[in-house]
Amino acid sequence: MSISSVLHGGSAASGAALGRELASRHQALSAPYTFTRHPLLERQDARESSARSYPRRIPLALKRAHGIYVEDIDGRVFIDCLAGAGTLALGHNHPVVLEAIRQVLDDGVPLHTLDLTTPVKDRFVQDLFDILPPAFAANARIQFCGPTGADAVEAALKLVKTANGRSTMLAFHGAYHGMTQGALQLMGSLGPKQPLGGLQQGVQFMPYPYDYRCPFGLRGNDGVQAGLNYLQTVLTDPEGGVPAPAGIIFEAVQGEGGVIPAPAAWLQGVRELSREAGVPLLLDEVQSGFGRTGKWFAFEHGDIIPDVVVLSKAIGGSLPLSVVVYRQELDLWQPGAHAGTFRGNQMAMAAGSATIGLLRREALPAHAERMGQRLMRGLRQLQGLHPQLGDVRGRGLMVGVEVIDPEAAPNRLGHPAAATAMAKAIQAECLRHGLIIELGGRHGSVVRFLPPLIITEAQLDHVIDIFAVAVAAAERALRRSSQPSSLAA
Numbered sequence: 001m002s003i004s005s006v007l008h009g010g011s012a013a014s015g016a017a018l019g020r021e022l023a024s025r026h027q028a029l030s031a032p033y034t035f036t037r038h039p040l041l042e043r044q045d046a047r048e049s050s051a052r053s054y055p056r057r058i059p060l061a062l063k064r065a066h067g068i069y070v071e072d073i074d075g076r077v078f079i080d081c082l083a084g085a086g087t088l089a090l091g092h093n094h095p096v097v098l099e100a101i102r103q104v105l106d107d108g109v110p111l112h113t114l115d116l117t118t119p120v121k122d123r124f125v126q127d128l129f130d131i132l133p134p135a136f137a138a139n140a141r142i143q144f145c146g147p148t149g150a151d152a153v154e155a156a157l158k159l160v161k162t163a164n165g166r167s168t169m170l171a172f173h174g175a176y177h178g179m180t181q182g183a184l185q186l187m188g189s190l191g192p193k194q195p196l197g198g199l200q201q202g203v204q205f206m207p208y209p210y211d212y213r214c215p216f217g218l219r220g221n222d223g224v225q226a227g228l229n230y231l232q233t234v235l236t237d238p239e240g241g242v243p244a245p246a247g248i249i250f251e252a253v254q255g256e257g258g259v260i261p262a263p264a265a266w267l268q269g270v271r272e273l274s275r276e277a278g279v280p281l282l283l284d285e286v287q288s289g290f291g292r293t294g295k296w297f298a299f300e301h302g303d304i305i306p307d308v309v310v311l312s313k314a315i316g317g318s319l320p321l322s323v324v325v326y327r328q329e330l331d332l333w334q335p336g337a338h339a340g341t342f343r344g345n346q347m348a349m350a351a352g353s354a355t356i357g358l359l360r361r362e363a364l365p366a367h368a369e370r371m372g373q374r375l376m377r378g379l380r381q382l383q384g385l386h387p388q389l390g391d392v393r394g395r396g397l398m399v400g401v402e403v404i405d406p407e408a409a410p411n412r413l414g415h416p417a418a419a420t421a422m423a424k425a426i427q428a429e430c431l432r433h434g435l436i437i438e439l440g441g442r443h444g445s446v447v448r449f450l451p452p453l454i455i456t457e458a459q460l461d462h463v464i465d466i467f468a469v470a471v472a473a474a475e476r477a478l479r480r481s482s483q484p485s486s487l488a489a
Helices: 010-024 039-047 093-108 119-130 149-164 181-185 222-234 264-277 298-302 346-361 364-383 420-432 457-481 483-489
Strands: 063-064 068-072 078-082 141-146 169-172 202-206 247-248 281-284 309-310 321-328 389-395 400-403 438-440 446-449
Touching: 010 063, 010 068, 010 093, 010 169, 078 321, 078 457, 093 346, 119 141, 119 281, 119 321, 119 346, 149 247, 149 281, 149 309, 202 222, 202 446, 222 264, 247 264, 264 281, 346 364, 364 400, 364 457, 400 420, 420 438, 420 446, 420 457
Parallel strands: 169 202, 169 247, 247 281, 281 309
Antiparallel strands: 063 068, 068 078, 141 321, 309 321, 389 400, 400 446, 438 446
């Protein structure tokens, strides 16, 4: 079965026709879009919370979507390399997902079941355990949580704190684990936490292996070993001031933190240190799981087995669903210790099983690995032409480009200055040329690519072409409007 394959039947055929139509109308590379305020956007500004985020940077009112393409209310077509922040592994409205949802409706399956089981739920659990590493799945339990990854993080915190009676957690610089208060405590970014106050209690932050901006001023294996040595000291020094932690939580590839992949040696080192200290190891795979990094789960790049895995986003096949899977020895909490009204989303479980099935049949994790390598090769070619593109990194189809100001003086560690204004200009030019991407990382200076895993070589090359034009256009625009030093504004 090919990457572009669809189910037989009228609805699948009509979806494929829509995809072809949208692709044929994506002409923004040669005819960039102009944007005016639509009444829907005006009403959104007037009525929605000030906390809304994406519409501020991506001011679109969307109407239709298929595969990697979305169409807005004004008929403009975009390639979506945000994909629900990594939720849409199969892209928009994939026929296998739609068919699974329709089957639930046709079969009369109860849509709301709390944590009561159904054949749909049983199938999903089996499918999920089949793609977990056998050494982990053989001794695992699963907790269904509320709709979001943040709720699953909260459950994971309760789980390990209940199991060992400790309260401190170790998290990492640059971490993102969600926006609820418990998850916010673990976040590296200070901005969302500052208005709330007191969120640092019970969390000790550790250095993440960020090679491009190593906090020790080192590179490569020296930086990795320095980080591991520091972690060992925190875990073993009786005068270090850090209580024995309830758990260590991190992302094997930091997403919102700037698409930073942890080296295999660091993953293995943290696993060894946590085991020696008797501290549970929690892996947040909310964004990096389900094949995105070229393996089913990003921690597999280190050939390690964690104690707890947190999953959401793509596991629901585009619908809300989150779970925690963990070593059964940790299953010491009492009935009702973590609950949630919407933890029994049957359509999401059916869509999740359908997504797993297609990912397996079409070997999409391996496809994501190949496409990610192709994307990074293309971006590194551009890097040679544009010194503002300071670093290109990622795993699979989780790729980031760090934008810098090459004319500004580096800091005392030799780290280049972030170019936030340039990154924002690149994002805006990408949108004008029909490409949706997002920013993240330190100072919002990392351009992030999270396309659906079904993206083809030709589509990916088109993305690279758009990005090349956008970078050149952003350079020209900022050169006209400001001095080079203002790129770091």
